[in-house]
Amino acid sequence: MSPTPSLREDAARLLREGRVKLVIGYRAHAGGGQGPAVPEGACRAPLAGGGGRRPAFIEEAHRAGELVFDGACSQNLAAYLKKPEVRARMPLAIVASEAVGRSLVSLAAESQFAQGALLALAFRGERYEGVKEVEELAALAREAAPEPRRDPDIGRRLAELAAWPAQRRAEWWSARFSRCTRCYACRAACPGCYCQRCVTERNVPQWVSTAALGHGNYAWNMIRAFHQAGRCTLCGACASACPQGLPLMLLNTFLAAQAAEQFDVEAGLDPAAKPLIGTWDPEDDNSFFT
Amino acid sequence: MSRLGVFVCHCGENIGRTVDCAAVAAAAARFPGVVHSVDYKYMCSDPGQSMIKKAIADLKLTGVVVAACSPRMHERTFRSAAAQAGLNPYLLEMANVREHCSWVHADRAAATAKAVELVRLMVEKTRRDRALRPVRVPVEPTAMVVGGGIAGIQAALDIAAGGKKVVLVESGPSIGGHMARLSETFPTLDCSQCILTPRMVEAASHPNIRLMTYAEVAAVEGFVGNFEVTVRRKARFVDPDKCTGCGDCWNRCPQKRIPSEFDAGLGARRAIYVPFPQAVPNKPVIDAERCTMLKQGKCGLCAKVCPRGAVDFKDRDRLEKVKVGAVVLATGFELWDHASYGEYGGGRLADVIDGFAFERLASASGPTGGAIKRPSDGAEPKTVVFIQCCGSRDEKKGLPYCSKICCMYTAKHAMLYRHKVHDGEATVFYMDIRATGKGYEEFVRRAIDNDGARYVRGRVSRVYRRQDGRLVVKGADTLAGRPVTVLADMVVLADAVRPRRGSERLAQLFGVGYDQHGFYSEAHPKLRPVETAAAGVFLAGACQAPKDIPDAVAQASAAAAKTLGLFSQPQLEREPVIARVNRNLCSHCRSCVHTCPYGAVKDFEVKDRAGSVLKVVAEVNEGLCQGCGTCVAVCRSHCIDLDGFTDEQIHAQIAALEAA
Numbered sequence A: 001m002s003p004t005p006s007l008r009e010d011a012a013r014l015l016r017e018g019r020v021k022l023v024i025g026y027r028a029h030a031g032g033g034q035g036p037a038v039p040e041g042a043c044r045a046p047l048a049g050g051g052g053r054r055p056a057f058i059e060e061a062h063r064a065g066e067l068v069f070d071g072a073c074s075q076n077l078a079a080y081l082k083k084p085e086v087r088a089r090m091p092l093a094i095v096a097s098e099a100v101g102r103s104l105v106s107l108a109a110e111s112q113f114a115q116g117a118l119l120a121l122a123f124r125g126e127r128y129e130g131v132k133e134v135e136e137l138a139a140l141a142r143e144a145a146p147e148p149r150r151d152p153d154i155g156r157r158l159a160e161l162a163a164w165p166a167q168r169r170a171e172w173w174s175a176r177f178s179r180c181t182r183c184y185a186c187r188a189a190c191p192g193c194y195c196q197r198c199v200t201e202r203n204v205p206q207w208v209s210t211a212a213l214g215h216g217n218y219a220w221n222m223i224r225a226f227h228q229a230g231r232c233t234l235c236g237a238c239a240s241a242c243p244q245g246l247p248l249m250l251l252n253t254f255l256a257a258q259a260a261e262q263f264d265v266e267a268g269l270d271p272a273a274k275p276l277i278g279t280w281d282p283e284d285d286n287s288f289f290t
Numbered sequence B: 001m002s003r004l005g006v007f008v009c010h011c012g013e014n015i016g017r018t019v020d021c022a023a024v025a026a027a028a029a030r031f032p033g034v035v036h037s038v039d040y041k042y043m044c045s046d047p048g049q050s051m052i053k054k055a056i057a058d059l060k061l062t063g064v065v066v067a068a069c070s071p072r073m074h075e076r077t078f079r080s081a082a083a084q085a086g087l088n089p090y091l092l093e094m095a096n097v098r099e100h101c102s103w104v105h106a107d108r109a110a111a112t113a114k115a116v117e118l119v120r121l122m123v124e125k126t127r128r129d130r131a132l133r134p135v136r137v138p139v140e141p142t143a144m145v146v147g148g149g150i151a152g153i154q155a156a157l158d159i160a161a162g163g164k165k166v167v168l169v170e171s172g173p174s175i176g177g178h179m180a181r182l183s184e185t186f187p188t189l190d191c192s193q194c195i196l197t198p199r200m201v202e203a204a205s206h207p208n209i210r211l212m213t214y215a216e217v218a219a220v221e222g223f224v225g226n227f228e229v230t231v232r233r234k235a236r237f238v239d240p241d242k243c244t245g246c247g248d249c250w251n252r253c254p255q256k257r258i259p260s261e262f263d264a265g266l267g268a269r270r271a272i273y274v275p276f277p278q279a280v281p282n283k284p285v286i287d288a289e290r291c292t293m294l295k296q297g298k299c300g301l302c303a304k305v306c307p308r309g310a311v312d313f314k315d316r317d318r319l320e321k322v323k324v325g326a327v328v329l330a331t332g333f334e335l336w337d338h339a340s341y342g343e344y345g346g347g348r349l350a351d352v353i354d355g356f357a358f359e360r361l362a363s364a365s366g367p368t369g370g371a372i373k374r375p376s377d378g379a380e381p382k383t384v385v386f387i388q389c390c391g392s393r394d395e396k397k398g399l400p401y402c403s404k405i406c407c408m409y410t411a412k413h414a415m416l417y418r419h420k421v422h423d424g425e426a427t428v429f430y431m432d433i434r435a436t437g438k439g440y441e442e443f444v445r446r447a448i449d450n451d452g453a454r455y456v457r458g459r460v461s462r463v464y465r466r467q468d469g470r471l472v473v474k475g476a477d478t479l480a481g482r483p484v485t486v487l488a489d490m491v492v493l494a495d496a497v498r499p500r501r502g503s504e505r506l507a508q509l510f511g512v513g514y515d516q517h518g519f520y521s522e523a524h525p526k527l528r529p530v531e532t533a534a535a536g537v538f539l540a541g542a543c544q545a546p547k548d549i550p551d552a553v554a555q556a557s558a559a560a561a562k563t564l565g566l567f568s569q570p571q572l573e574r575e576p577v578i579a580r581v582n583r584n585l586c587s588h589c590r591s592c593v594h595t596c597p598y599g600a601v602k603d604f605e606v607k608d609r610a611g612s613v614l615k616v617v618a619e620v621n622e623g624l625c626q627g628c629g630t631c632v633a634v635c636r637s638h639c640i641d642l643d644g645f646t647d648e649q650i651h652a653q654i655a656a657l658e659a660a
Helices: A004-016 A061-066 A077-082 A098-109 A134-144 A152-163 A166-177 A185-189 A214-227 A237-241 A248-263 B021-028 B046-059 B071-084 B108-127 B150-161 B177-181 B192-205 B248-252 B292-296 B301-305 B355-362 B406-420 B440-449 B503-510 B549-567 B591-595 B630-634 B647-659
Strands: A022-028 A053-058 A092-096 A118-124 A127-132 B004-009 B034-040 B063-068 B092-096 B135-138 B142-146 B165-169 B209-212 B215-223 B226-233 B318-324 B326-329 B333-335 B352-354 B383-390 B425-430 B454-457 B460-465 B471-477 B482-488 B490-495 B497-499 B537-539 B571-574 B579-581 B601-607 B613-620 B640-642
Touching: A004 A022, A004 A061, A004 A092, A004 A118, A004 A127, A022 A061, A022 A077, A053 A061, A077 A092, A077 A098, A092 A098, A098 A118, A098 A134, A118 A134, A127 A134, A152 A248, A166 A214, A185 A237, A214 A248, A237 A248, B004 B021, B004 B046, B004 B108, B021 B034, B021 B063, B021 B108, B034 B046, B046 B063, B046 B071, B063 B071, B063 B108, B071 B092, B092 B108, B108 B647, B142 B150, B142 B318, B150 B165, B150 B177, B150 B192, B150 B209, B150 B326, B150 B549, B165 B215, B177 B192, B177 B355, B192 B209, B215 B503, B226 B326, B248 B301, B326 B503, B326 B549, B352 B355, B355 B406, B355 B490, B383 B406, B383 B460, B383 B471, B383 B482, B406 B425, B406 B440, B406 B490, B425 B471, B454 B471, B471 B490, B537 B549, B579 B613, B591 B601, B591 B630, B630 B640
Parallel strands: A022 A092, A092 A118, B004 B034, B004 B063, B063 B092, B142 B165, B142 B326, B165 B209, B326 B537, B352 B490, B383 B425, B383 B490, B425 B454
Antiparallel strands: A022 A053, A118 A127, B135 B571, B215 B226, B226 B318, B333 B497, B460 B471, B471 B482, B579 B640, B601 B613
16 A cells, blocks of 8 residues: 555645545445456456455545555546535545546546546556646556547457357347346446436436346447447446446457547547547548448 | 327328328337327328317327328428427427338339338437427627628628618629739620629718628637637738828839739739729738738838838737628639649740730720730730630549539630731631520620631640740640641630639638538528528538629529518527436546537536535537537436437437337
């Protein structure tokens, strides 16, 4: 826990000086045990072992000493920015691993917090980098990942799936999705799922059936994946939250790769990025029109 | 509870031949919410419309479905009938059982079944229709005309004559366009400048017209009735208010050998120049690329000799915002670069020239004073070959379309040449002669019969220079079925007409469509040839398609009529098919803001009574929104809906189809 002293000092200073009202970070969990498992395909370090970690919400400078950071801090804290009670405490600071940092940059691009409303206590690996504005966080992310990071195992499994006939692939996914209980833990864990009303909860008209069955399950999981296309930073929070162990990172990685290959879009690196779905350029490839 | 009326039209035989209209009406009578269902031979006829009106009044209908043709055709007709009967017109919908059904199917039973389904869908939609009111937006009664050629001048003059203000934006130093460069004009051979310059002067002196020459459109904001156009006024380096156009500066400028664009490179101009003597305004500009003072800080002679101190080397481009209610695009054309036809030697052989170069040779104000002299040595060419369709009607190497004006101007060129060089021979190679205007065929016949132009039907394969300097034109006479070789002193290529370079950028600024060649797209090729897909933006002249002067002028007047029509009311009524954001549900991801092709979605701050911002959401500007629905499609939480085409309506239609 070598980096933590200056993390604690910075957090205490920001709170003391009134620059932030809240610091979101990690604390050691008294009960011990493991944090959420890191799923295959997530672009962050696997658990380094050790004790459990829980989110910490610190509003008083004297409590900053509770903060810890190490490889076990795998939960994506950016998801808390969805909560109204957290948003009401802006400006705030958030302890940002590389994965959290990219989520924050992605959220900044979608104007989910005002400029200056959020500071990051940024880490690169386990090295503390100091207090960063969003632009600096983006620069850090670009520096840390000059090339898109993709899990090679996921890549191989995607290639296998791609080689199958479409029918077999659809059946394979149907079988996976049939296990979905529609608990929406994936949505709760995902920083990008911040819609005030999710499309699946729309009932007039109801486009997506909410029953945890066949078509509704298929539609829900596919729609969620497509809603993340060009936005997902591959943090893996959804897959590690899924109690049924659905291979959600296959979908996320596939769409991220498509976004990168076809449109040169890599989420979480540019706070001024325009949305992939919904922007167009006269120079876009139009060859698919016949 | 809905009380709907369904009216099935036979459209004479158009629908009735393939669809059993009576059966459709009978089936529709059983749909939920339908209280009245009939069929009739011509619903759009007066008795047909009266049936609808009477049913609305007598049966207190809450909605109407007319199963007939496309809504583009008659929606307006039926909606105004509904309005006359006291029903909100947006509670009337059309089921297209003609274009979408009878015209595309042969099997009567299947087509009838499909028509029933189409009516079922519209019944479901109409049950969920809400009364809408037209959107009203104020109008700024000033027009902008972009392009100061004959089309732009005509449009500006007509709008000004109608009593409205016009801003005429021209990218060059003078208005006049290509027409100012022509010697004579077909089919009457009147002097081009003689008929054009009075118009130029009138445009410059008209109290309702403001000229902005040497200026370009840099940015466009706003919408029909309320555009805000940012115009880049390029640095002239000469203060037009001080300058009297005396000419001392350009006569003394030491840069004497700059090829004149106006003279197609055959003549020269100075670095400080007016493009031609009748230029409007007759105020020079300095070509910053050629002026040694601006490039190296040496010379400054023009500033020294100017009696008014009008030369200002510190002048810079300026941006000016102009508010206008309508825009006429009249950006014109340019000639296709014949260098791509290497075998004709254009751009390589000095005596192979384009049509504009020939115009300047034949023009009394041209570099030769109207004497036909070939560029290489100034000798009078005794044989001239004119090659038509250079780049036109050539899908392989050129452009697939016909450039329309070349048949006529080539006949004119041959005629002018024979008038000036009595012992000269004029040979024209052509594919077909397309002379379809008033007096055009007679004009071409005159060139052939009276002026002795020799017309050879066939393509030229190659033009090359012999050692003695003469040009060898090798081609085929496809009527005689044999190869032909003609020795020529000069060759004139009738290069294809194409839109001006950069016209696509302008189209994108205004949200106007354009085809694969860059010609601007009209809203409808037959019935709305002057309008564009962007409301309040009209087209005039060759920016839309190759056009001769009469066509360009006619279209310019049409565009002016459209503009004046728009300005005739203080407020505009727009179709209320617009997107709406549910503020309670919007998460402000701004996808819609980025995606809107009309810039109609903006941030909106929701405030409490004390004025502090509670949250920021997206909001649709009713005047800008064109109802395209793109924002609806990108909104992940479906918190945007389109009036008249709500999610609920579309879902109900799909569900009805599934249930059937």
